[in-house]
């Protein structure tokens with residue numbers, strides 16, 4: 122996680138080529154309105170401008186992408202001196218989808234999320250939230266976005282309800298609308314029972330719920346969640362996962378970073394794997410697994426003559442040069458034969474049929490692709506800048 126207070130002093134983009142330089146500023150110091158600065162930089166316009174098929178958003182008077190992409194990163198760069206925290210990242214997330222952002226420590230996840238949340242500016246490129254540019258329309262972005270940072274703020278002495286009420290007021294909610302919204306948020310996040318508790322007395326899981334509530338209080342279209350499950354116990358993680366899926370089913374678009382890869386695999390419609398500021402792979406978990414890894418792990422339970430069956434399989438692999446599948450080394454564990462298998466499901470079915478045809482009693486077949494965790498380890502190299 123980056124330190125918010127260091128942005129202004131360390132925000133140079135020294136390594137970027139001249140034509141890609143953007144004058145830096147601290148968005149906090151500029152009172153959140155840096156659209157003037159961005160507009161004055163003509164070099165930004167090629168990326169801040171709408172796509173060819175873009176339409177003008179009628180109500181807000183700004184620019185809408187005209188597509189169903191609710192989050193879009195377009196050739197995004199963020200350098201801190203020599204550190205390429207984000208280097209030419211582009212991807213988009215469709216409305217109502219959950220996108221998992223996976224990467225090792227220091228990969229650039231928080232940096233990109235902070236840019237999307239208008240807490241930092243890109244060195245080059247742009248990002249769009251519900252069609253609005255974080256560079257040119259940060260105010261419009263903020264109204265559509267709920268950000269859950271990976272650390273809680275410092276409001277320790279207020280209680281949970283006062284905390285949520287403060288943010289609801291800050292977003293301009295008044296009267297019955299505010300009361301009803303707060304009630305919904307407390308209900309949805311399961312924080313009703315602790316609404317009068319001071320924040321300093323909350324456990325980690327309770328704080329995470331409250332933080333999610335804060336991000337939801339103005340009913341944003343887009344949610345950016347930076348490692349929301351960090352430090353939660355298994356039950357709380359399952360509950361959080363359900364909440365996130367439910368929010369997506371209600372039409373919210375969600376970008377979520379996590380180190381708990383199996384969790385992301387279950388919850389996300391698509392994932393992006395990032396390392397050293399670069400996007401190494403993107404797509405649905407299934408697509409990435411298929412692209413990166415044709416290998417399935419197969420386990421067969423062969424009754425009576427497992428050793429002999431293993432020998433015949435190895436012989437078959439060595440003899441037939443023309444087969445479309447490849448068998449890895451076979452590990453024998455009693456009745457179980459385990460091996461990697463590169464090929465289609467149909468090839469696998471044919472292999473099992475052949476064994477049965479040869480008279481072996483194949484009692485069980487299990488086959489699965491490598492997990493997201495395996496693919497992650499295969500794609501990334503564990504490099505740190």
Ligand SMILES: Nc1ncnc2c1ncn2[C@@H]1O[C@H](COP(=O)(O)OP(=O)(O)OP(=O)(O)O)[C@@H](O)[C@H]1O
Pocket residue numbers: 122123124127128131201204205206224225226227228229230231232233506
């Ligand atoms: N304000 C800053 N000043 C200088 N360097 C920074 C700053 N913020 C981030 N960095 C650097 O940018 C790189 C990416 O950091 P970032 O926090 O985005 O990674 P991350 O993927 O979120 O990591 P983690 O999973 O550990 O939170 C790191 O090398 C980090 O040291």
